[in-house]
Amino acid sequence: MTPELESVIAAFAGSAALTSLFVILALIGTLNPYHRPAIPMLGALTVILTSTYLFAQTAGIAADSGALRLTMSEGVLVLFELLPLAFLVFTLLFLQASFRKRPDDPLLALLESESGSE
Amino acid sequence: MLFRVEEPPQPELSVVAAAIVAAMWLLPALVGSGLVLIGAPLYWRTRPAPLLVGWTLIAVAWYQYYSTMSVVLTDALRWVSALLGALLALAVFVLCVRTAERMTPQEPETKGLTEKERKYVESVLRRHLEVTDDP
Numbered sequence: 001m002t003p004e005l006e007s008v009i010a011a012f013a014g015s016a017a018l019t020s021l022f023v024i025l026a027l028i029g030t031l032n033p034y035h036r037p038a039i040p041m042l043g044a045l046t047v048i049l050t051s052t053y054l055f056a057q058t059a060g061i062a063a064d065s066g067a068l069r070l071t072m073s074e075g076v077l078v079l080f081e082l083l084p085l086a087f088l089v090f091t092l093l094f095l096q097a098s099f100r101k102r103p104d105d106p107l108l109a110l111l112e113s114e115s116g117s118e
Numbered sequence: 119m120l121f122r123v124e125e126p127p128q129p130e131l132s133v134v135a136a137a138i139v140a141a142m143w144l145l146p147a148l149v150g151s152g153l154v155l156i157g158a159p160l161y162w163r164t165r166p167a168p169l170l171v172g173w174t175l176i177a178v179a180w181y182q183y184y185s186t187m188s189v190v191l192t193d194a195l196r197w198v199s200a201l202l203g204a205l206l207a208l209a210v211f212v213l214c215v216r217t218a219e220r221m222t223p224q225e226p227e228t229k230g231l232t233e234k235e236r237k238y239v240e241s242v243l244r245r246h247l248e249v250t251d252d253p
Contacts, residue, residue: 011196015203043214073129078200080140097158
């Protein structure tokens with residue numbers, strides 16, 4: 001397996017595992033008596049374990065707690081790589097917001113014309 | 119202890135190093151974004167000073183990013199792969215929530231109010247709506 005392909009698979013597994021970890025944290029943070037978090041929690045755990053297994057197989061290491069830490073670290077690293085993309089989108093939105101002009105309001109125009117004629 | 123003094127082990131050490139490198143452009147980006155939001159005419163009132171300082175910081179953040187980072191084709195593949203990974207995790211979560219909701223037994227239909235309850239609700243509504251019985 002080429003190092004490039006290995007890196008791409010590691011990014012996939014890392015981001016899937018990290019997103020599932022965020023999901024688990026969100027489930028814990030929103031616990032209430034009407035909540036049924038067991039199935040979503042199991043699903044998120046399955047994604048984390050499968051991603052760790054995939055990462056370990058790709059890297060040729062044992063699928064243990066060390067592989068889990070490596071997968072999560074890879075997830076954080078790839079998140080840092082994605083931040084500039086998000087910032088690019090936000091920069092464009094800020095540009096749009098900075099040059100915003102008030103749209104012509106027909107009711108205000110009517111009011112001004114009426115007050116001018118009096 | 120809030121701050122660790124000793125160095126973290128690998129692989130966390132590489133994460134800390136990446137966070138420090140990213141902070142060089144992330145900090146001006148965050149402060150600049152906040153200032154632009156304060157200064158932009160979102161409610162038809164512009165504040166030129168924060169807007170100008172904000173855009174300067176955003177420009178500094180982009181300059182800092184391009185002077186410290188180098189983007190190659192493999193990075194784009196990694197980005198797409200990471201987005202797909204995150205989407206997969208979210209799709210699994212949505213499916214699990216849907217399954218959990220389908221497995222939840224439906225509550226029986228609520229019984230209608232008794233005469234006593236009906237009179238009580240009516241009196242509460244009358245009091246709040248300030249309706250008098252007199253015509």
